[in-house]
Amino acid sequence: MANLRHRKNWELPERLATPESVFVNRRQVLKTLGLATAGGIGAAAGLSLGPSRARGAANLDQTFKGLPALNAPRNPAFDLKLPLTPEQIAAQYNNFYEFSTEKDDVWMLADRMVTKPWKFEIAGLVDKPAVMDLDDLLKGIPLEERVYRFRCVEAWSMVVPWTGFPMHKLLARVGVRSDAKFVKLTTFMNPEVGIRQTGGLFFAQEPWPYTEGLTIEEAMHELTLLTVGSYGHILPKQHGAPMRLITPWKYGYKSIKSVVKLEVTDKQPATFWNTIAPQEYGFFSNVNPNVPHPRWSQAYERNIATRERQPTLLYNGYAEQVGQLYKRA
Ligand code: MTE
Numbered sequence: 001m002a003n004l005r006h007r008k009n010w011e012l013p014e015r016l017a018t019p020e021s022v023f024v025n026r027r028q029v030l031k032t033l034g035l036a037t038a039g040g041i042g043a044a045a046g047l048s049l050g051p052s053r054a055r056g057a058a059n060l061d062q063t064f065k066g067l068p069a070l071n072a073p074r075n076p077a078f079d080l081k082l083p084l085t086p087e088q089i090a091a092q093y094n095n096f097y098e099f100s101t102e103k104d105d106v107w108m109l110a111d112r113m114v115t116k117p118w119k120f121e122i123a124g125l126v127d128k129p130a131v132m133d134l135d136d137l138l139k140g141i142p143l144e145e146r147v148y149r150f151r152c153v154e155a156w157s158m159v160v161p162w163t164g165f166p167m168h169k170l171l172a173r174v175g176v177r178s179d180a181k182f183v184k185l186t187t188f189m190n191p192e193v194g195i196r197q198t199g200g201l202f203f204a205q206e207p208w209p210y211t212e213g214l215t216i217e218e219a220m221h222e223l224t225l226l227t228v229g230s231y232g233h234i235l236p237k238q239h240g241a242p243m244r245l246i247t248p249w250k251y252g253y254k255s256i257k258s259v260v261k262l263e264v265t266d267k268q269p270a271t272f273w274n275t276i277a278p279q280e281y282g283f284f285s286n287v288n289p290n291v292p293h294p295r296w297s298q299a300y301e302r303n304i305a306t307r308e309r310q311p312t313l314l315y316n317g318y319a320e321q322v323g324q325l326y327k328r329a
Contacts (some may be wrong), residue, residue: 019277047189049139063111070233072143074145081147092238095253101196119131124140146225150246155302162227162229163227165226171220180264182219184212184262185211186210223249223321225246226244227245242258243259250316253281300311
C-alpha cells in the first residue's frame with residue numbers, strides 16, 4: 001500500500017511524480033484491490049464507463065489507420081531530421097485525464113468522443129468574437145506539417161509530425177485588441193464523454209474543464225501550433241482531436257487537447273495543473289534541464305520509442321527561436 005494514499009490537497013497522480021517502475025508497481029497495488037481492472041478507478045467512483053470501455057476500439061490501429069489524410073506539405077523550416085516516434089507507440093502512450101489516469105487505455109476510452117461537428121468559440125479581447133463549426137474556421141487557413149520534439153514533464157519524449165497552422169494566423173483573422181495580454185484555452189466539458197470529469201474517488205478536486213494559457217507573445221510565436229493532424233492524417237482522438245495546441249518548447253501539459261474555446265484576455269488565466277499544484281506546475285512551464293521538478297530531476301529524458309536516455313535541451317531544443325521571449329529587459 002506504500003504508493004496508495006489519499007491526497008490532502010491536489011497532488012499529481014504518482015505516475016507524474018515517480019519513476020515508471022514505481023507507478024507501474026502502484027498499478028499492481030490497484031489491481032490487487034480490484035480498482036485498476038476494466039472499470040478501474042472510474043468504476044470505484046461509481047462512474048459508468050459506458051459502451052466504449054466494453055466495446056473498446058477493436059484494435060489500436062483502427063484509431064489512426066484509415067483516418068482522412070490531410071496532405072499538408074511539410075514546412076522545411078520545421079523538419080528536424082530526427083527519427084519519428086512510430087505512430088503505434090505515440091498512439092497508445094497518452095495523457096488525457098478526462099478519460100483515464102493510465103496512459104495505455106486512453107486510445108480505447110477516447111473513442112467515445114464525437115469530434116464532428118465540433119463547435120469552437122473565440123471570445124474576449126478580439127474584434128470579431130465568434131462561435132463556429134471547426135470546419136468553417138479552418139476554411140481558408142492553409143495547413144502545414146511540422147516535425148517537433150515533444151517533452152513531457154514526466155521526463156519522456158517523442159518526435160511527432162503534427163499538421164496544423166500557427167495560432168497567430170487565427171489571431172490575426174479575429175483581430176487582437178491592444179489591451180490583450182494572455183490567451184486562455186479550454187477543453188470540452190461533458191462528464192458523459194470525459195468520464196473522469198465528475199471528479200472521482202481519488203481526485204475529487206480536479207478543476208474541470210482542463211484549461212491552459214499563454215502570454216499573448218507566446219500565442220503569437222511562430223512555433224505555437226494549433227494542430228488538427230498528426231502523421232499525415234487528422235488527429236486521432238487520443239491525441240486530442242479535433243484540435244489541440246502544440247507548444248514544443250514547453251512541457252507537454254501546456255499542449256491542451258480537444259479545445260472548444262480560445263479567449264483573449266488581459267488577466268493571466270488559471271490553468272488546470274497550476275491550480276492543482278502551483279508549487280510543481282508553473283504557468284510558463286518551459287522545458288529547462290537546470291530547473292528540477294520538486295520531486296525529480298529534469299536533466300534527462302527518455303525517448304518512448306528507443307528507450308534511450310538523453311540530456312534534456314533548454315527550451316526542448318528551441319532556445320534559438322524562443323529564448324528572446326524570456327530575456328529580461
Ligand atoms: N489536454 C487535456 N485536455 N487533458 C489532458 O489530460 N494532458 C497533457 C496534454 N494535454 C492533457 C492535455 C499532458 S500531461 C501531456 S504530456 C500531453 O497532453 C500528452 O499528449 P499526447 O497524449 O498526445 O502525447
